[in-house]
Amino acid sequence: MQNHILFIDTETTGLPIDWTQPYSNNANWPYAVQVSWIIYTRDGAELKREDHYISDNDFEISPQALKIHGITRDFLTQNGQPRKFVMDLLYADLKHYQPMVVGHYMELDYNITGADFYRLGMDNPIASLPMYCTMLGSSQYTRNPQATYLRLGQLYSTLFNKPLHHQHNAMVDAEATAACFFEILRNGGITDGAIEKQRADRERRRHQPALKSGCGLSGLLLFAFTLLIAYWL
Template identity: 50%
Template structure:
């Protein structure tokens, strides 16, 4: 596992209409209303936490989403920050810590970060980093259940692991902390290990080939071939 882990959560203005459309499809992808992340060392020591609301000057909040997380356009006008400023903070932390990026329902958070970087005019560092979804790995708890194998909701996983519900749901910072707590508990129990982390299917920007999980192996293979060729040349002289 990497030296640092970054646990991230987003609260959004809605849900994607089509997961396969490019980030340039403006009306397809919702907007981030709240973005929070917490950085930990691999042994569970908190390094830093960030929690930001993003101004809603160029999008509307769906009533259904506002009901879920309670974030209103009025609140964002008062407390929100420019998108580029917030995404730049996340961009800098991703580059500095080179973490394993963890979320509960990573599919949504991955694409919301991606479209957020796109709209801010920034490169997407997440596309070059390993990711892990605690919701997907929690599906093993439903192995003998008749429920759909989508995985447990974050509050359900928290309840199962700690015997108590979360104090609050659908707040990005609270959810990021809860995801971290669940991840480290699963790691200590042996429900998560290096192989399980690497086995999760990598995500990627819609329409682009995903191959980042194999880059280290390919690099290693090339280095081995180069060393072998060098040894062969040395043996000739």
Template identity: 45%
Template structure:
């Protein structure tokens, strides 16, 4: 078990068009516009907190996303930092504390940040660290037939009987994820075994490029030749 936990949340410029696409695919993966992280010890002592806005250099923030997190281009240009500098700060803390990285809907944060690291020409630090998702861990708390996972605000309300104010601010959401994690630990919804199971089924930054025309053509060619050979053998034996 790691000595430290790093709770992270991001706000982004949009949503991925294709979750299976490689990070190199132009225009597929959104950009991080705000990232916040909190470092805690295993017993719940806060060690460090960081919050950074990122200037939208070379990309646009979708109107739908602005409607969710209210981070306009004007605000980000006035308050944002250089993307690479923010990523280097995050990388530095991940390398220093070697934590387990925790988030709610961690798959989104993991891939969007990994795409940002790729675009900045930096190796993703997540690949060598354990990651854990409170959304997956708390799936047993929902009793609605068609709802498998709870949103962060729903989980927070379920655990503390309070509404989560100012959601879709990365600072608020990262801290709330930490509060939910420690409460789920206390209730033994999250155990060492739960954490280990997520590591065995974790996602990876190694996304393979999609097969192009040539490789697809080759697959069909091989399949076609195989079918012809089968028919010839069938006639031979008959």
């Protein structure tokens, strides 16, 4: 495990239309409206936190997303900062700390930040860093046979026996993700082997051969993930 861990969460304008599309297909990828991250040492000492809203006016927030996080255009105009400023801060922290990056549904945060980095002509440093997804790691705590993973609030309440309030604020969710990660780590549920397994699974999904029908298996998995996100949010 890295010496530093960066917990990240984003609130967005909506969901991707097609997860197999490149970032150059700008209309396909939603924008971040809030990006929050907290950096800890591997021993659980917090080093810094950043919580930012995006003020750029080059996007529209879907009604579905607005219903989830409640972040309005007026709020962003009054409280937001330029995308370039926010993403420069994130880029600098990723480069400086070289952390393991952790999110609850890391695939979403990876692609949302990746798309916004692309819009700015920047590479995504997360691509070269180790990652861990607490959503994928939550399967060991599921009690419902119809559920493969737990939502962040469900995982939090399972681990700490109390509800998670004010969800879908990126900083609240980043804090909760960190709390869950360190609790699972303390209980022995996160190991170097578990981190490596997630990495190997990601690589396998990205390199799955196409099926005879012409539909790549990775495309089917991404479609399933899209359905999962719709449920998750």
